[in-house]
Amino acid sequence: MQKSDYLVELVDVHKSYGLTEVLRGVNLAIKPGEFVSIRGKSGVGKTNLFKIIGLLETADKGTVNIFGKDASTLSDDQKTELRLKQMGLVFQFFNLLPSLTVLENIELPMALNNVKKPQRTQRANELLEYFDLKKLSERFPENLSGGERQRIAIIRGLVNHPSILLADEPTSSIDDENADLLLELLGKISHEQKVAVVLTSTDLCEKLPTTKDYLLRDGQLHPNP
Numbered sequence: 001m002q003k004s005d006y007l008v009e010l011v012d013v014h015k016s017y018g019l020t021e022v023l024r025g026v027n028l029a030i031k032p033g034e035f036v037s038i039r040g041k042s043g044v045g046k047t048n049l050f051k052i053i054g055l056l057e058t059a060d061k062g063t064v065n066i067f068g069k070d071a072s073t074l075s076d077d078q079k080t081e082l083r084l085k086q087m088g089l090v091f092q093f094f095n096l097l098p099s100l101t102v103l104e105n106i107e108l109p110m111a112l113n114n115v116k117k118p119q120r121t122q123r124a125n126e127l128l129e130y131f132d133l134k135k136l137s138e139r140f141p142e143n144l145s146g147g148e149r150q151r152i153a154i155i156r157g158l159v160n161h162p163s164i165l166l167a168d169e170p171t172s173s174i175d176d177e178n179a180d181l182l183l184e185l186l187g188k189i190s191h192e193q194k195v196a197v198v199l200t201s202t203d204l205c206e207k208l209p210t211t212k213d214y215l216l217r218d219g220q221l222h223p224n225p
């Protein structure tokens with residue numbers, strides 16, 4: 001595989017906050033359509049790593065290639081464009097906008113991407129139907145369960161046809177049954193929609209349907225058998 005065929009390629013990435021060296025030589029390569037987990041205890045740097053992949057933070061040292069482009073050469077506008085058009089980012093403390101319905105929430109990233117209203121509604125409805133969540137479309141976030149909110153936030157991450165979806169601890173605040181539904185949704189996104197999916201988890205033993213598993217420990221990624 002050519003180097004530029006990787007969606008994400010991190011080589012010897014370091015990141016410190018003050019005297020705390022959070023990432024100490026992270027290497028990671030993600031190919032299209034892969035389903036990857038990054039596990040690690042609280043505070044080891046999982047969200048930080050996502051922010052670097054999501055071009056929201058810069059590495060202190062090392063190489064960050066995103067979609068074949070060296071992150072250190074990208075302007076803020078180019079980063080914003082890549083994030084909006086090629087990535088779905090679902091952060092740990094995501095927030096669906098409370099004043100918008102599920103359908104409107106899902107349409108929002110398309111509005112930012114200048115997609116016209118009829119196409120926005122069509123795409124949002126298609127996704128809701130595909131993932132069997134159409135019944136939620138007119139509800140407001142406060143009337144959804146935590147698990148449903150997580151699934152809607154993930155679907156929202158897909159609207160602009162990203163090639164990679166990053167889901168930070170998607171199963172952490174929901175019960176086992178909802179966690180299973182969510183993992184099933186992420187698996188479908190990876191296998192059927194051919195989107196690379198990376199999720200994080202603090203549960204080091206949880207059975208995951210991923211195809212590659214890593215453990216983030218002591219600032220480095222290790223294969224997790």
Ligand SMILES: Nc1ncnc2c1ncn2[C@@H]1O[C@H](COP(=O)(O)OP(=O)(O)OP(=O)(O)O)[C@@H](O)[C@H]1O
Nearest residue numbers: 017022040041042043044045046047048049092202
């Ligand atoms: N902007 C920041 N300024 C200072 N320290 C930070 C900053 N962001 C993260 N950190 C520190 O970096 C370390 C890693 O944080 P990070 O949020 O990546 O951990 P995590 O693995 O996602 O943890 P959790 O599972 O609890 O979400 C922590 O010690 C955190 O306090």
Ligand SMILES: [Mg+2]
Nearest residue numbers: 046047048092
């Ligand atoms: Mg985190």
